[in-house]
Amino acid sequence: MSLVVQKFGGTSVATAEQIHRAARRAIQEKLAGRRVVAVVSAMGESTDRLIELAYQISRNPPKRELDMLVTTGEQVSIALMAMAIHEAGHHAISLTAAQVGLVTDSVHTKARIHSISAERINRELDAGRIVIVAGFQGVDPAGEITALGRGASDTTAVALAAVLEAEVCEIYTDVDGVYTADPRLVPQARKIGRVSYDEMLELASLGAGVVHSRGIEFGTKYQVPIHVRSSMTDNKGTMIVPETPGMEDVIVRGVTLRRDLARIRLNRVPNRPGSAARIFERVNAHHLVVDDIIQNVTGDGTMVDIDFTIDLEDAPQARALCEMLAQEMDIGSVQVEDQVSKVSIVGVGMRSHTGVAARMFRALADSQINIENINTSEIVISVIVRRDDGEKALRALHAAFQLDTGP
Numbered sequence: 001m002s003l004v005v006q007k008f009g010g011t012s013v014a015t016a017e018q019i020h021r022a023a024r025r026a027i028q029e030k031l032a033g034r035r036v037v038a039v040v041s042a043m044g045e046s047t048d049r050l051i052e053l054a055y056q057i058s059r060n061p062p063k064r065e066l067d068m069l070v071t072t073g074e075q076v077s078i079a080l081m082a083m084a085i086h087e088a089g090h091h092a093i094s095l096t097a098a099q100v101g102l103v104t105d106s107v108h109t110k111a112r113i114h115s116i117s118a119e120r121i122n123r124e125l126d127a128g129r130i131v132i133v134a135g136f137q138g139v140d141p142a143g144e145i146t147a148l149g150r151g152a153s154d155t156t157a158v159a160l161a162a163v164l165e166a167e168v169c170e171i172y173t174d175v176d177g178v179y180t181a182d183p184r185l186v187p188q189a190r191k192i193g194r195v196s197y198d199e200m201l202e203l204a205s206l207g208a209g210v211v212h213s214r215g216i217e218f219g220t221k222y223q224v225p226i227h228v229r230s231s232m233t234d235n236k237g238t239m240i241v242p243e244t245p246g247m248e249d250v251i252v253r254g255v256t257l258r259r260d261l262a263r264i265r266l267n268r269v270p271n272r273p274g275s276a277a278r279i280f281e282r283v284n285a286h287h288l289v290v291d292d293i294i295q296n297v298t299g300d301g302t303m304v305d306i307d308f309t310i311d312l313e314d315a316p317q318a319r320a321l322c323e324m325l326a327q328e329m330d331i332g333s334v335q336v337e338d339q340v341s342k343v344s345i346v347g348v349g350m351r352s353h354t355g356v357a358a359r360m361f362r363a364l365a366d367s368q369i370n371i372e373n374i375n376t377s378e379i380v381i382s383v384i385v386r387r388d389d390g391e392k393a394l395r396a397l398h399a400a401f402q403l404d405t406g407p
Contacts (some may be wrong), residue, residue: 002167003035003125007135007157011174012231013077014044022172022231023084026130029091032063035125037164038079038156039135042073052134063108067137067147070124074134074153081132092130095120097145099138102156104138104146107287107369111138111146113155116163133160154215162222167372169219169226173213178203178210178229179240180403181255185391188404192253193236196243199253199346200226206344207258216240243348251349251356252401257394258342259387261291262315262375264322268303268332276306279325286321291342292375292382303332307373309384312338341390344382345397357381363400369393 006029008022009221022038029036050070054061085092101117124131135153138146148155154171161169178200181189195203197220204213210228219226219240229237269275276295283290291309297304310318315336322334350356360381364371369392373384385393398404 001033001035003037003164004029005037005039005161005164005166005169006016007039007153007169008081008173008231009153009171009173010041010044010047012172013040013081015081018231018373019043019077019080020084020088023081025089025172025231026081026092027085027090030130034167035165036130037121037125037160038081038130038132039153039160040074040077040132041135041153042070043077043080046073046076057211064144067108067111067145071134071137071145071147072349074136078132085130085132090130091128092132093124094132094134095124096134097156098139098143100133102138102159104140104148104192106140106142106144106146108144109147110149110287110289111140111350113138113148113159116159118163121160121164122138122267136221148214148387149212151209151212152214154212158215158218158226165399166224167203171226172231173210174231175210176233176235177228178208178240178254180210180253181398182257182395185257186255186398187239188398190404192238194239194241194244194247195253196247196348197240198243199247199348199380200240202344202346202377203254206342206346206380206382208254211240215243228348247281248349248352250347251353252345252347252403254342254346255394255397255401255403256346257390259390260312261340261342261384262312263307263308263309263316263337263340263384264315264318265335265337266306266322266326266331266333267335268298269299269306270330271302271304275304275329277304277321278329281320282325283308283318284367286317288318288321292373292384294373294375309340309342339387340384341387341393342382342384343390343393343397344380345401346380348350348378348379350381360397360401364393367392367396369396 082092082094104111135156177191179189183189226240339361
């Protein structure tokens with residue numbers, strides 16, 4: 001008997017009517033002869049409201065207590081989903097992460113999955129039930145409740161699909177697939193029919209918010225087919241699959257914009273072995289996720305400037321840490337720039353085509369957009385620009401690579 005994992009995001013279960021719609025989708029798969037596991041997020045914007053309430057209570061709420069608070073949203077939605085399935089005459093059971101046996105590390109608000117037990121889920125499936133699992137949450141080895149980070153119900157769903165050897169993991173959202181750019185910012189953006197794991201991982205990590213990047217990591221590692229589709233229609237969405245022959249024919253698959261970034265600059269760092277190691281070991285010890293790193297030698301070569309980008313919400317903590325390091329290591333100064341954006345082009349076709357960077361930079365120059373930093377990899381070229389130029393850069397690059405008329 002094949003198994004399907006369905007994930008319903010907050011916008012797909014925001015109201016009682018939408019919960020009933022999601023329940024009907026799960027029942028439809030059950031009636032088609034499949035075993036069904038549904039992963040559900042908190043309803044609508046309830047997580048945002050809980051976080052807002054936390055900061056009304058405390059200027060700096062403890063991360064453990066934040067996790068205790070925000071994970072309650074999923075417990076509400078899974079229970080309501082199970083009720084909706086029962087109301088339709090079918091059997092279901094709601095399970096929290098602790099009941100499933102989803103174990104994470106102990107990093108509150110950004111925990112990573114270590115293991116998942118399939119025993120309880122398989123027992124409930126064998127009893128003929130649809131299993132409804134809370135997304136976004138886990139428990140650490142000590143039994144503490146942890147949150148996986150915003151958007152990480154996708155990660156829960158794909159990880160479960162891998163453990164349960166599901167035929168497919170369906171990600172239901174308020175859009176009908178993955179687009180060449182955010183259609184709210186680029187009206188000419190097109191839906192992509194198929195995208196490789198590598199391309200989708202880069203698109204997700206660079207700002208395409210349709211699927212969480214850690215979910216794609218699980219999909220890549222365990223070769224889980226992922227179908228991104230709309231919760232409002234039965235139309236086919238976007239399939240995320242292993243790379244196939246012919247995918248390199250498309251030079252650029254998509255363009256992304258990240259606006260939630262800050263750039264930290266350490267000026268006049270002593271240019272000697274171990275300086276960078278000491279800085280980033282401390283950054284890692286505080287569980288701060290670094291994006292790009294750029295180092296430039298200055299003056300007579302005895303000093304370097306080190307820039308790195310980081311999530312905007314982590315900028316205050318990064319600033320305080322770097323100012324401590326500046327005193328300890330005789331670093332000249334620390335600057336924090338929170339008015340930057342990152343614009344990227346992504347495509348496996350860059351491996352076999354030349355002139356891609358020149359075309360990108362010309363498009364930005366013609367739009368009078370200044371490039372502050374450049375970072376490249378095998379299938380990605382990213383630039384840091386002023387935040388006010390971010391959307392203009394996105395549209396310019398989408399047009400330059402003719403993504404509105406591609407295959």
